[in-house]
Each structure stands twice: as C-alpha cells, then as structure tokens.
Amino acid sequence: xxxxxxxxxxxxxxxxxxxxxxxxxxxxxxxxxxxxxxxxxxxxxxxxxxxxxxxxxxxxxxxxxxxxxxxxxxxxxxxxxxxxxxxxxxxxxxxxxxxxxxxxxxxxxxxxxxxxxxxxxxxxxxxxxxxxxxxxxxxxxxxxxxxxxxxxxxxxxxxxxxxxxxxxxxxxxxxxxxxxxxxxxxxxxxxxxxxxxxxxxxxxxxxxxxxxxxxxxxxxxxxxxxxxxxxxxxxxxxxxxxxxxxxxxxxxxxxxxxxxxxxxxxxxxxxxxxxxxxxxxxxxxxxxxxxxxxxxxxxxxxxxxxxxxxxxxxxxxxxxxxxxxxxxxxxxxxxxxxxxxxxxxxxxxxxxxxxxxxxxxxxxxxxxxxxxxxxxxxxxxxxxxxxxxxxxxxxxxxxxxxxxxxxxxxxxxxxxxxxxxxxxxxxxxxxxxxxxxxxxxxxxxxxxxxxxxxxxxxxxxxxxxxx
Amino acid sequence: xxxxxxxxxxxxxxxxxxxxxxxxxxxxxxxxxxxxxxxxxxxxxxxxxxxxxxxxxxxxxxxxxxxxxxxxxxxxxxxxxxxxxxxxxxxxxxxxxxxxxxxxxxxxxx
Numbered sequence: 050x051x052x053x054x055x056x057x058x059x060x061x062x063x064x065x066x067x068x069x070x071x072x073x074x075x076x077x078x079x080x081x082x083x084x085x086x087x088x089x090x091x092x093x094x095x096x097x098x099x100x101x102x103x104x105x106x107x108x109x110x111x112x113x114x115x116x117x118x119x120x121x122x123x124x125x126x127x128x129x130x131x132x133x134x135x136x137x138x139x140x141x142x143x144x145x146x147x148x149x150x151x152x153x154x155x156x157x158x159x160x161x162x163x164x165x166x167x168x169x170x171x172x173x174x175x176x177x178x179x180x181x182x183x184x185x186x187x188x189x190x191x192x193x194x195x196x197x198x199x200x201x202x203x204x205x206x207x208x209x210x211x212x213x214x215x216x217x218x219x220x221x222x223x224x225x226x227x228x229x230x231x232x233x234x235x236x237x238x239x240x241x242x243x244x245x246x247x248x249x250x251x252x253x254x255x256x257x258x259x260x261x262x263x264x265x266x267x268x269x270x271x272x273x274x275x276x277x278x279x280x281x282x283x284x285x286x287x288x289x290x291x292x293x294x295x296x297x298x299x300x301x302x303x304x305x306x307x308x309x310x311x312x313x314x315x316x317x318x319x320x321x322x323x324x325x326x327x328x329x330x331x332x333x334x335x336x337x338x339x340x341x342x343x344x345x346x347x348x349x350x351x352x353x354x355x356x357x358x359x360x361x362x363x364x365x366x367x368x369x370x371x372x373x374x375x376x377x378x379x380x381x382x383x384x385x386x387x388x389x390x391x392x393x394x395x396x397x398x399x400x401x402x403x404x405x406x407x408x409x410x411x412x413x414x415x416x417x418x419x420x421x422x423x424x425x426x427x428x429x430x431x432x433x434x435x436x437x438x439x440x441x442x443x444x445x446x447x448x449x450x451x452x453x454x455x456x457x458x459x460x461x462x463x464x465x466x467x468x469x470x471x472x473x474x475x476x477x478x479x480x481x482x483x484x485x486x487x488x489x490x491x492x493x494x495x496x497x498x499x500x501x502x503x504x505x506x507x508x509x510x511x512x513x514x515x516x
Numbered sequence: 517x518x519x520x521x522x523x524x525x526x527x528x529x530x531x532x533x534x535x536x537x538x539x540x541x542x543x544x545x546x547x548x549x550x551x552x553x554x555x556x557x558x559x560x561x562x563x564x565x566x567x568x569x570x571x572x573x574x575x576x577x578x579x580x581x582x583x584x585x586x587x588x589x590x591x592x593x594x595x596x597x598x599x600x601x602x603x604x605x606x607x608x609x610x611x612x613x614x615x616x617x618x619x620x621x622x623x624x625x626x
Contacts, residue, residue: 070576083556086526146556307597309525309573379602383529390529394572395601 057402066306073303073313076150081197082316083149084142085323089135093323093434096132097330099124101433104334106451132330132434133185135323136192136273140166143200153208157233161240162203166196168244172252172269183266187273190327193320194280195273203240210236248272287321290420293341297350297416301409304355307399311346311355319343329432334450337432340423344431344448347387349419349455352441352463354389356408357415359441360467361392364474370481386438396477403480407473414469415462428454520612521561522552522595523581524571533595536605548609559584567612568592572600591615 072078103124105111114121144162148155170187171179186192211232219228254270256278268274277284286292296314303310315322325339332338353359362384365377376395383391398404422428429452435444441463445455520537524530530552541548553561555577562568568585570578575594585592593615599607 066576073576074580079556083554087554087556149556149559152559307572308576312525312573375602383532388529388532390573391601391603393601394597397597397601399572399597 053402058400061306061400061402065302066308069303069306069308069313073308077147077201078313078316080143080146080150080201081319082312083146084139084197084200085315085319088142088145089138089323090434092131092138093135094436096128096130097433097435099128100132100330101447101450103128104450106446128330129185129189132327133189135189135327136196137163137166137188139193140196140200140203143197144203145200147201147204148208151204151208153204153211154229155204157229158204158207161207161233161237162196162200165199165203165240165244166192168241169195169199169248169272171248172271173245173249174252174269183268184271186327186331187271187277190324190331191277192273193324195276197320198276199244206240207233207236244272251275284321284324287318288325288339288341290417290424293345293416293420294413296341297346297412298409300346301356301412304393305399305405305408307394307397311351314346315343326432326434329430332432334429334432334452337430337450340420340430342431344434344444345419345423346416347437348431348435348439348444348448349459349462350412350416351387351437352415352459352466353384354387354392355412356389356393356398357411357462357466358389358392358398358470359384359463360470361396361474363467364471365396368478370478371485372481373478385440387441388438401477403477404473407470411466411469414465418462418465419458422458428452428458431455517547517549518567518612518616519565520548520550520567520569521558521565521590522550522569522571523555523558523574523577524552525573526554529600530571532603533600533605533608536603537609538605540605540609544609546609555581562588562590565590567615569608569612570594572597591619 103114103121105114114124140162141159145155145159148158170184170192219231248271251272252269255267256270256274257265257267258274259265296318300310300314303313322341322343322345326342326344329337329339329342351357353362362377362380365373365380368374368377373396376391380389380391380395383389393399396404398408423430429449431448432450433448435447439447441459442456445457445459446453447455449455518541522530522534534550534552537550538548551561551565555574558568558581562584568581568590570581570592572595578594582592593611595608596611598604599611
C-alpha cells in the first residue's frame with residue numbers, strides 16, 4: 050500500500066502538475082483574479098450590506114419596504130454605486146495588476162482604463178439626454194468582460210509605448226513624476242480616440258432588450274451591450290450543472306496536487322459568477338434564479354475550506370495517530386473560518402492518492418446536492434456576497450438573503466461529507482498508526498527518550514509523514 | 517533584524533504562520549519582521565527583505581518567483597508543506613536562518 054501510494058504521487062507530480070501549473074501561472078489569469086479579489090471584492094461586500102438592508106429577512110420589515118418604495122430605492126443607492134459599479138473598478142484593477150506583473154508603473158494604466166471603460170459604456174450622444182438607469186447595469190455585472198479586455202489592452206499598450214520611440218522624451222533634469230505624466234500622454238490620447246470612435250460607430254445602431262422590470266426597451270447599442278450579446282450564451286452555459294461540475298472537479302484536482310484550486314478557477318470563472326450574482330441581486334430575493342455564482346462554491350461547497358474538510362478536523366482531534374492529532378489541533382481554529390491549509394498539507398490530502406479520492410468526490414457530491422436544492426427552489430439562490438471566512442451556518446443564511454434553509458443545507462452537506470470521508474480517513478489513519486508504531490519501535494531500541502512521540506513535537510509528526 | 521517576505525495566495529492562512537514565527541523568534545532573541553503578500557503584490561517589496569519564502573499552495577509559481585528573487589539577490593526557498601500545515605514557526609525560522617547562513621558562506625568564497 051505504501052509503495053503504491055508513493056508511486057502514484059510521483060506520477061501525479063510528473064504528469065498532472067506541469068499542465069495545471071502552466072494554466073495557473075498565466076499572467077492575465079493571475080491579474081484578473083487579483084483584480085477581483087483586491088479591487089472589487091471589498092466594494093461588492095460593502096454594497097451587499099445595503100442590499101440586505103433593502104431586502105430584510107424579517108417579513109414585517111420587508112412588507113414595510115415594499116409599501117414604501119422610496120425608502121427602499123434610497124437604501125439601494127449606496128448598493129448601486131458600489132456593488133453596481135463593479136466593472137468600473139475591475140477595469141482599474143485589471144490594468145493595475147497586469148502592469149504590476151509586467152513590473153511597470155501601475156496607477157496610470159489603472160486610471161486610464163477607468164476612463165476608457167466609461168467611454169466604451171456611454172453611447173456617443175448628447176449626454177444630457179442619457180439616464181443613468183439605462184447605463185448602470187453595464188457598469189456592473191453586465192460590463193465585466195469589456196472591463197477585463199480594456200484593462201489588459203490599456204496596460205499592454207502603455208507598456209509598449211513606454212519601451213518604444215513613439216513617446217514624448219524629456220531631458221533628464223525633469224522630475225520623474227512630471228516625466229511619467231508626459232510619457233502617458235500619447236498612449237492616453239490614442240486609446241481614448243480609438244475607443245471613442247469605435248463606440249461612436251457601435252452606438253449608431255440600436256438594440257431592443259428587456260429591462261429589469263420586464264419591459265421591452267430600445268437602446269442605443271454600446272460596446273458592453275454588444276459584447277454581452279456575443280457572450281450571453283457563455284454566461285448561460287456557465288450557469289448550469291455540467292459547468293459547476295467541471296469547475297469543482299478542476300478546483301479539487303488542482304488542490305489534490307497542492308495548488309490553490311479556488312484561486313485559479315476564480316480567475317477563469319469570476320466574470321461569469323459575478324455577472325450571474327449581480328443579476329440575482331438586481332432581481333431581488335423573490336425573482337433571483339442564477340445558481341452558479343461565487344458563493345455557490347465558497348459558501349456552499351467549501352465548508353471548512355476547499356474540499357469540505359470540516360468533519361475531518363473533528364475526526365483528527367480524536368485520532369490515535371500522533372500526526373493526525375497534531376494536525377487536528379492546529380486545523381481547528383482555521384476551519385471555523387473556512388481555511389484548511391493545515392488539513393490539505395498536514396493530513397496530507399495533497400499528493401496523497403488515498404485521500405485524493407474523497408477530496409474530489411465529497412465536493413462533487415455536495416455541489417450536486419446543492420444544485421438540485423437551488424434549482425427545485427428548496428432554498429433561495431445566493432445573491433449576497435460575503436467574505437469566505439464567515440463561519441458555516443451563518444454564511445448560508447446571509448448568502449441567500451436571509452433564508453434559514455441556506456444554513457440547513459450547509460449542515461446537511463456537512464453530514465454527507467462526514468459520512469463519505471469516514472472510511473477513507475480510517476484507512477489513512479491505520480497506515481499512519483502503523484508507520485508511527487514502526488518509528489517508535491526503532492526509536493525505543495536506541496534511547497529511553499520516547500517522550501517525543503507523544504508530545505506535540507512536530508518533528509515526530511514530520512518523521513512519520515515523510516518516512 | 518531579519519526581514520522575511522512570504523509569497524502566498526491570499527494571505528489568510530499565512531498570517532497564522534507569521535504569528536508563530538514571530539513567537540519563535542522572540543523566544544530565541546532574534547528581531548524578525550515578516551510580511552505575507554500575494555503573488556501579485558510581492559514584487560515591489562523584494563528589495564526590502566532578506567529572505568523570500570514561498571507558500572506551498574502556489575508552488576506552481578515557484579520558477580518565476582525564484583527568478584525575480586535571484587535577480588534581486590535574495591535567497592529563496594519553498595516552505596516545507598508539513599511545517600506550513602502545522603504552522604510550525606520554529607521550523608520555518610530555522611529554514612530562514614539556514615538560508616541566510618548559506619548565502620553568507622556563498623559570498624565569502626565567490
């Protein structure tokens with residue numbers, strides 16, 4: 050058994066890690082992920098608080114607000130100008146992060162990308178006749194793709210100009226800040242002109258769509274609307290069970306070789322997740338129907354951390370294996386906040402062919418159960434964004450906009466996880482105990498200082514792991 | 517004063533390790549400062565550290581981090597996954613000291 054386990058981990062390391070690493074280390078994917086996590090997530094979460102207040106989980110309050118639409122609309126203003134403008138800030142974030150990965154000055158491309166995004170989002174017309182409400186959806190969830198494209202474009206074009214001859218050169222004595230501003234001038238004017246002309250052409254056409262309240266309206270076409278039309282099928286496909294399955298399997302395969310799976314899949318799927326989430330938030334708790342969003346994974350699948358490893362921590366605390374007990378003690382605190390690196394690298398789950406089986410199987414089962422529960426309307430779909438560190442039980446309630454069945458679903462999933470992990474945990478525990486006993490026998494022949502085995506010394510644990 | 521830069525994923529789990537490292541350093545009378553940054557943020561801080569450590573969950577970025585660290589002339593290593601898992605600051609501190617020692621020896625005999 051031991052030899053087989055070592056052989057197959059070597060195989061994974063050799064054939065599975067390199068292709069997965071290659072995807073994971075793509076600069077654009079990393080920049081998109083950072084842009085979401087660092088620049089837009091805090092605003093989305095802050096905005097979510099106002100969304101909850103505007104749709105309170107207490108029926109009496111909700112009825113009051115429905116009767117007083119003016120108050121509800123007022124509460125939604127901060128929501129619309131934070132959560133609702135996520136694409137604008139994403140444009141900044143993507144340009145900034147790409148520049149950082151390219152090791153060039155990041156703020157200028159960031160600010161320019163916001164300007165370009167706004168130019169792309171406004172139909173070329175008399176701005177006095179525009180109403181913010183028609184533009185707003187495309188500055189948020191519906192504008193994410195154009196924001197990403199503009200962010201990348203801005204950073205790369207500015208970088209090219211900086212290293213080319215087509216830039217304004219000033220004498221060496223000019224202060225660096227002044228110099229930078231002039232260097233940015235040529236690409237800035239060029240990019241603004243290009244996007245504006247493109248937008249002018251695009252917005253000479255009109256498009257008929259249905260707005261959030263179901264009325265058919267004719268709008269001037271804009272770049273975000275055009276791009277959404279092209280990508281709409283993809284957004285629909287992403288919000289499906291096969292896509293959810295594919296995403297969770299990819300996440301867990303990556304984690305199975307010790308690479309941050311959630312992090313990498315986020316980079317690819319985030320534009321779709323947040324597009325769907327924003328649609329849910331705009332529709333309100335009664336009409337929201339998008340299932341595959343960020344909280345679908347972070348809040349409803351990764352209970353106690355990626356792989357739904359909460360029950361393993363409990364098992365470990367009472368284990369007869371010194372290694373597992375040591376890991377269990379360290380893992381308990383972080384598990385409350387859905388952090389499980391101690392489990393992943395301590396049990397370990399990563400590169401452990403035995404534990405990799407449930408590590409993929411358990412989340413796949415949970416995702417299936419949850420998808421069914423959401424699509425049959427047993428539980429409200431997630432529409433509120435919160436930090437992934439919010440403990441299980443609370444987070445399910447909040448994510449669904451105050452549906453207590455969200456918490457119950459999480460606990461049901463935990464029970465499923467506990468049952469499925471158990472036989473694998475026991476088998477792995479037997480292997481570790483046998484190793485530890487063998488190590489202890491070897492040691493007791495040499496010395497009487499056997500205290501080390503029972504103490505929390507990580508040296509003992511580590512010896513058991515690697516030998 | 518030893519300045520350690522840990523490159524990790526989102527900085528959540530690493531913050532636990534940082535605390536444990538600071539405790540271990542205090543117990544052994546070292547002045548230590550540890551900064552945990554994500555793979556998108558660490559580049560600008562390379563010049564202001566003595567040692568670069570890589571968290572195991574981003575080992576797929578190891579090559580690019582190693583290259584940048586070496587360009588900046590800083591010793592770099594991957595944190596042993598089990599030490600990371602058990603938040604064993606003592607062992608990671610030991611790794612840092614060893615890395616610094618190796619660099620000094622390398623400089624002594626070019």
